[in-house]
Amino acid sequence: MSTDRQHKTRIKWLETLAQYQFDADAPGSPEYWSPKLDTMSRDHLVDIQNRKIAAVTPFLYENSEFYRRRFDRLGLTPGDITCVDDLTRWPVVDKSEMMQDAQAHPPYGTYSTINDALWRQRGWMMFSSSGSTGVPRVFRYSQKDRELWSWANARALYAMGMRNSDTMFLCSGYGPHVFAWGVQYALARLQLGMIPGGGMDSQARVSIIDRFRPTILTCTLSYALHLGRVMQKRGLDPAASSIRMVFVGGEPGSGIPNTRARLEKLWGAKLVEFYGCTEASPHAGGYSCPASGNDPTAITAHLMEDTQVWELVDPDDLKPVATGMQGLTVCSNLNSESSPQLRFLVGDYTVFNQQICACGRTHVRAMGAFSGRSDDLINLRGIKMYPTQIEQAVRGVNGIGDEYEVVILTDEAGLDIMKIRVEHSDPDVAEQVENEVRARCEVRVSVEVLPPDTLPKTELKAKRISDRRA
């Protein structure tokens, strides 16, 4: 049951979304799902963002306890935040604030605009974060969100070059992770053929590729490497298979050049990816376009700006960085009733470029895509590095296996040290790995070389870093 103000602000917000949902059901041109939105001038994009922000803040204030408390605490009213330029009045929200709310009001917290009575009326589906830092966080999304996300994801998949002549093989366990489901629903809107690849092992999946000839493989990047190797062991060449595109999400992918090159060579396919986070879902924020990777040194990801506002902030004071400077991603999600967000700190380092892309899209691009979340930063004796830097170093060594492990521990002298275990047929490769890591991460590490196929295979998201420091 909702009050009049709750209802009215919701209707106003929904009407505003509907007003700008062009090409809702089918692509508007051969190149762009929504030619109007995808190639819109910056002024027009900002105008849409302003109108959606003006509609979303009263909606949040009237319908979300978390947001109402925060507005009141900050001494702000919805009328204070009615356009993009006003957003900086709203301090960035981070995961810990969301987690505190969820702990105080288990299990979901109070950030959603939907109360329990409405959830029961409207139906929902639960998702959880992968829990890469701390306890997995849980989210519910409504049927309305499912409609919005299938449209936005269809636009993103279309931008990657997926067309209904394609067949996707989606290798996911279909657990409560938003990525696979978000793709699943978008495929229905794209009218693309698809083979669900849950509930089967890698051998069965290889047989499916061989027999049904799908053109797009969708999974985590680590698993795509593993599946390709299983295929090779069966005497089949992934590069000669029907797969023309490998579509990944959930792990940093195309932003790590050596990993990207390894994957694209193995499958003889183009690597494309989604970028986002469960909090600012349900749909992807970032996506590859046809121009990304044409020059291998210029990997980029677009961010869909008519549905979300993306900013980069300084990691220390969380203030916006100057144009062209590196910062951490912050997302205001204007496209979800279950998980609307004002300035949520997603927290990946990148650099933005607002110039029109060679693909014709005007939406901002993350240059070099994304190479790791600030939560994952490793601090070893005061030297900071991302797991993706270690990955780039390890995979820069010829013939190294796909799997590797990084263990950080405290030695008898009380010194924090890093050990890396890799697979290679030549034990003498250790020094080369040590040199690569020293060059890229500026730390000395010890490297243990194991025979090929010793380390456990990654079936889902890779967990390569084990921090066992005292």
Ligand SMILES: [Zn+2]
């Ligand atoms: Zn582009």
